[in-house]
Amino acid sequence: MSKAKVGCSIKDIITVASTKDLLNQELAKQVRTAYNRIEDRGVSACLFGSGGTCCRICNMGPCTVIDGVDSMIGVCGATASTVVARNFARIVAAGTAAHADHAREMVRGFIETAKGKTPHDIQDVEKLHSMAETFGVEIEGRDKNDIALELGEKALAEFGQQEGTLSMLKRAPEKVQEMWKEQEIEPRGVDREVVEMMHRTHMGVDQDYKNIMKQAARCSLADGWGASMLSTELTDIMFGTPVPRRALIDLGVLKEDQVNVTVHGHEPLLAESLCMAAEDPEILELVKKVGAKGINLAGVCCTGNEILMRRGISVAGSFINQEMVLATGAVEAMVVDVQCVMQSVAQVVKGKHTDIITTNYRAKMPDAVHMQFEEDNPLGSAKAILSRAVKNYKNRGEMYIPKDQKFDIVVGFSHETINNMLGGRFRGSYRPLNDNIINGRIKGVGAMVGCEHYKYSDDVHFKIAVELLKNNVLVLATGCAAQALGRAGLMRPEAAAKYCGEGLAEVCETIGMPPVLHVGSCVDNSRLLIALTAMVKEGGLGDKISDLPACGTAPLWMSEKAVAIGQYFVSSGAHVVFQNLPVTGSKEMTEYLLEGMKDDFGACWAVSEDPVKIAGKMIAAIDEKRDLLGINKKQDRVLFDMEMRRDLDAGGTGQAVTGMGCGHK
Ligand code: SF4
Numbered sequence: 001m002s003k004a005k006v007g008c009s010i011k012d013i014i015t016v017a018s019t020k021d022l023l024n025q026e027l028a029k030q031v032r033t034a035y036n037r038i039e040d041r042g043v044s045a046c047l048f049g050s051g052g053t054c055c056r057i058c059n060m061g062p063c064t065v066i067d068g069v070d071s072m073i074g075v076c077g078a079t080a081s082t083v084v085a086r087n088f089a090r091i092v093a094a095g096t097a098a099h100a101d102h103a104r105e106m107v108r109g110f111i112e113t114a115k116g117k118t119p120h121d122i123q124d125v126e127k128l129h130s131m132a133e134t135f136g137v138e139i140e141g142r143d144k145n146d147i148a149l150e151l152g153e154k155a156l157a158e159f160g161q162q163e164g165t166l167s168m169l170k171r172a173p174e175k176v177q178e179m180w181k182e183q184e185i186e187p188r189g190v191d192r193e194v195v196e197m198m199h200r201t202h203m204g205v206d207q208d209y210k211n212i213m214k215q216a217a218r219c220s221l222a223d224g225w226g227a228s229m230l231s232t233e234l235t236d237i238m239f240g241t242p243v244p245r246r247a248l249i250d251l252g253v254l255k256e257d258q259v260n261v262t263v264h265g266h267e268p269l270l271a272e273s274l275c276m277a278a279e280d281p282e283i284l285e286l287v288k289k290v291g292a293k294g295i296n297l298a299g300v301c302c303t304g305n306e307i308l309m310r311r312g313i314s315v316a317g318s319f320i321n322q323e324m325v326l327a328t329g330a331v332e333a334m335v336v337d338v339q340c341v342m343q344s345v346a347q348v349v350k351g352k353h354t355d356i357i358t359t360n361y362r363a364k365m366p367d368a369v370h371m372q373f374e375e376d377n378p379l380g381s382a383k384a385i386l387s388r389a390v391k392n393y394k395n396r397g398e399m400y401i402p403k404d405q406k407f408d409i410v411v412g413f414s415h416e417t418i419n420n421m422l423g424g425r426f427r428g429s430y431r432p433l434n435d436n437i438i439n440g441r442i443k444g445v446g447a448m449v450g451c452e453h454y455k456y457s458d459d460v461h462f463k464i465a466v467e468l469l470k471n472n473v474l475v476l477a478t479g480c481a482a483q484a485l486g487r488a489g490l491m492r493p494e495a496a497a498k499y500c501g502e503g504l505a506e507v508c509e510t511i512g513m514p515p516v517l518h519v520g521s522c523v524d525n526s527r528l529l530i531a532l533t534a535m536v537k538e539g540g541l542g543d544k545i546s547d548l549p550a551c552g553t554a555p556l557w558m559s560e561k562a563v564a565i566g567q568y569f570v571s572s573g574a575h576v577v578f579q580n581l582p583v584t585g586s587k588e589m590t591e592y593l594l595e596g597m598k599d600d601f602g603a604c605w606a607v608s609e610d611p612v613k614i615a616g617k618m619i620a621a622i623d624e625k626r627d628l629l630g631i632n633k634k635q636d637r638v639l640f641d642m643e644m645r646r647d648l649d650a651g652g653t654g655q656a657v658t659g660m661g662c663g664h665k
């Protein structure tokens with residue numbers, strides 16, 4: 001596969017047409033981007049860093065350790081396995097901390113909303129009641145805001161909880177809960193697991209790689225089933241659970257005659273407030289005054305996914321496009337909060353009219369404008385930010401928008417959408433999915449999640465997805481991976497006929513769904529845990545997540561969050577394939593991650609650099625589960641006759657298809 005080598009031409013690894021087009025323009029040639037920096041970096045990656053064997057956790061080091069070489073252990077005697085495990089576990093802790101801090105902000109916003117102190121509302125009462133049940137909050141005869149307030153306070157308390165277990169764990173299949181108990185990895189409190197992980201990886205504490213990894217597993221579960229799931233669910237309750245919508249993606253969503261404001265980061269409180277402020281008469285008046293035809297909000301990265309899923313707002317670009325979005329010269333402001341914002345964005349806009357506006361005291365950067373998002377005045381903050389952006393419009397100079405580059409996508413596949421789409425609004429069910437997996441029309445489910453980066457060609461996600469679809473594996477996608485697949489045209493119902501094997505194509509065409517379902521942001525990987533749990537509970541595919549013919553990948557992982565996500569999937573029983581892991585410096589750790597974890601959690605990690613091989617490993621893992629379930633027999637092709645279609649449609653499936661037309665922007 002194409003891989004960026006030091007000193008090679010990075011253009012070899014760019015396949016996204018809008019990026020190619022823009023980089024060929026004089027305007028874009030004036031800015032330095034990650035593509036230039038990759039080309040210019042004069043040193044190759046450190047082998048100790050790549051293999052996880054560089055330890056700098058005490059001042060007797062840094063120590064570079066070589067596995068099996070006695071003279072190359074740490075000054076303190078730490079072996080390669082200990083060093084690699086500590087480094088890996090700290091990645092999991094950092095990823096968990098990022099999701100947890102995001103989740104805490106959402107819970108605090110949820111509480112403020114329940115108190116009536118924000119312009120938001122409790123929108124999904126059904127989900128509110130279900131979450132209340134999980135947290136033991138009484139709902140009978142109570143106002144929705146009362147319930148929400150008690151729920152929010154109980155949820156917030158679980159971040160600092162010291163004893164017991166997190167309430168959300170009860171949502172997992174019983175056998176999975178039993179496994180966690182047996183392995184002693186049930187998280188007690190969200191923050192506690194991160195703190196304990198950092199303590200145990202401090203110099204001279206936990207020096208048994210398996211014991212370190214046990215805490216890494218517990219920490220990751222505090223992320224997936226604790227923080228992330230909490231964030232997703234409370235965000236849905238506040239801003240609405242996603243339903244299918246049509247939208248657009250890629251640089252072409254920017255508009256020449258409008259004020260373009262891009263929102264980048266992760267926490268949707270800011271983005272939702274900006275969406276509301278963009279409709280405010282005062283702002284619209286200001287827009288008119290500067291001679292623009294409107295205000296065009298567009299998403300970047302996971303904030304983009306949040307407002308895409310809930311509002312159908314177009315996405316200008318994913319992680320690797322953040323500099324490209326600005327290089328167009330057409331953006332009046334990029335408003336950012338936390339995570340995945342490259343420091344270079346402030347340099348890309350130097351000399352341009354564009355403002356980079358940081359909004360969170362936790363995330364400032366040099367050369368950006370800081371406008372604190374005030375939690376007790378979200379609309380006021382959002383209006384102040386937009387006013388500044390609108391005023392910039394008059395100063396717009398040279399610009400280039402690759403106009404033809406925008407692609408139709410259908411998004412909004414929350415667990416509830418999948419449930420209703422398959423089983424019908426009134427008797428939502430995963431039965432049709434399970435049945436189609438059992439009868440072989442669908443081989444299994446592949447989750448494609450996580451980030452992108454600049455080391456490999458940017459069509460890796462597409463290549464993996466095409467292999468999976470051809471082999472009748474339904475793809476569920478989140479994060480920047482989802483955006484890459486949307487940009488590649490796989491999130492349109494028509495893609496089913498072009499890319500899927502016969503069985504999957506038939507199911508997609510009958511239901512009218514795309515073969516790749518956009519499930520949300522990186523926090524929303526928790527929706528995948530919910531979907532896997534629903535498949536187990538529906539019956540016929542075993543009684544644990546590890547029994548399911550399902551497998552995940554985050555091929556172009558960049559962020560520490562992706563490793564936390566990978567680990568919580570493995571700790572829950574779902575096999576995952578990554579492109580690489582920083583554990584190769586220890587034979588024991590490599591063997592434990594790639595094999596041994598299976599004995600403990602029923603699933604393990606796998607690695608491969610090549611996209612086709614990644615897909616092959618996922619398919620092999622799915623086939624192995626099908627064999628164990630006894631459902632891997634070759635099925636005769638059965639065409640859906642009218643009666644079968646009626647069966648599917650009786651539950652409202654057809655409605656779900658036609659219902660997908662909403663919200664086209
Ligand atoms: Fe070196 Fe041990 Fe200190 Fe790590 S903890 S830097 S291996 S002496």
Ligand code: MSK
Binds near residue numbers: 449
């Ligand atoms: S934004 S974590 S690059 S998915 Fe969630 Fe994208 Fe990965 Fe950031």
